[in-house]
Amino acid sequence: MSKINILSPELPEEDASVDEEVNHGFEPVAVLQVGGRIFATPQKASSSDLATLRRQGPPVNAPVEWGTVDLVGKDEMVVPFTKSYTNPVVVVKPFAKKKSGSGLLRVTSVRSDHFKLKFQDWDYLSAKAKPASVRAFYMVAEAGAKNLGDLAVKAGKASTSVTANVKNVACTPVDFPSAFATVPALFSSVATDNDSDPVLSRADGVTASGFNLALQEEDAADNGTPQHGSETVHWIAIAPGSTTVDGFDVQVQLQADVLTGKPLTLAFDPSARAFPFTLADMNSANDLDPAVVRYGKITNSLLQLYIEEETSLDRDRNHQAEDLSLFLGE
Structure with missing residues (x-):
């Protein structure tokens, strides 16, 4: 278990007229999105302290924004x-x-002010698939080379139809x-929906100058030799290290x-x-x-990450150990 020192503030802002203590307990919030506008209101008072709901905006001086999205379904x-x-990634x-x-999660299109997202079942499970309603984390960056505080950030797009599996290790250099x-x-995601078959992006051979990229469909696709149409893959690369941007720790x-396929537990500062x-x-x-x-x-003190394989050809979900890219921010 590794320890990570990250604090994350809550959204409710407490009144401090009686005392300076402004920590507030978790409360359920109802959220309505209409076009590009978001409306939110607390649904239950878990604390007697007077508080109002305030939206926490992204760092003003950062070339990226990050957030979570709930209720991602099909x-x-x-x-x-x-x-x-101008050119979001x-x-x-x-x-x-x-x-x-x-x-998997499928970004189906990206525009200057929004992106579209859905959960997509693997094809071999589509006939008996469960309803989906998941929470996901996302990041948006302007294409090109920027700085996030003291850390270099580079973001871009690559088009490829190269489809890799255990029988085919071909790739597209980026x-x-x-x-x-x-x-x-x-970090990378397929960001188009040109070919509707479920697909994900995989990167390998990452160096300071670039990386190798390929698409992947389920192993059983196309009679065991998956081939996917050309898609645009979005990628964001960030130099390792720590920094602070507009008071946000990263x-x-x-x-x-x-x-691997077994949970990897990461511990957070217990004061988070x-x-x-x-x-x-x-x-x-x-x-x-x-x-x-x-x-x-996932709690205020730990996070568990793991790799989930699809099992269209066999039931084996054991996965060889992979390198982890990790971004943690407030």
Whole structure:
């Protein structure tokens, strides 16, 4: 178990006229999205302290924004941006273990002010699939090379139809706009829906200058030789380290050979008041069985991450250890 020092403030803002203590307990909140506008109101008072609900905006001086989205199901949903972008890059992962079967998250389109997202079952499960309603973490960045506090950030897009599996290790090489000083943490998502078959992106061979990229469908697709139409993959690479941007604490880590099919537990500072934002991805492809990163238990003191393989050809879910790219922020 590794320890991570990240604090995450809560949304309720307490009145401090009687005392300076402003910590507030968790309360259920109802949220309504209409177009690009979001309305929210508390549903139950868990504390007698007077408080109002305030939206916490993204860091003003950051070239990225991050957040969570709830109730992701099989119908497309629109997720509005809180900042303005000319050429936005979107990555969505990981997503929750609860309230869905095996599948993946699919970004179907990205526009200057929003992206569309849905949960997609693997094809071999579609006939007996469960309803889905999951929580996911996402990040948006302007394409190009920027800085997030003291950390270099590079974001971009790559088109590929190269489909990898255990029988085919072909890939598409992708270069960063400029080299990092060291190997970065890399996060990627398929961001188009040109071919409706379930598909995910996998990266391998990450260096300071670039990486190798491929698509993956379930192993049983196309009679065991999956082929997918060309898709655009969005990627965000961030230099490892710690920084603070507009009062928001950020940590970016690379951990070698730690992520498997069994839960990896990460511990947070026990004084944290809410779970931190978490972006997590495999930074390697040591095992080419198609798989996604999901999270299990998440509290104000720990997070569990694991790899979930699809099982269209066999029931084996054991996955060789992969490198972990991890972004933690308030």
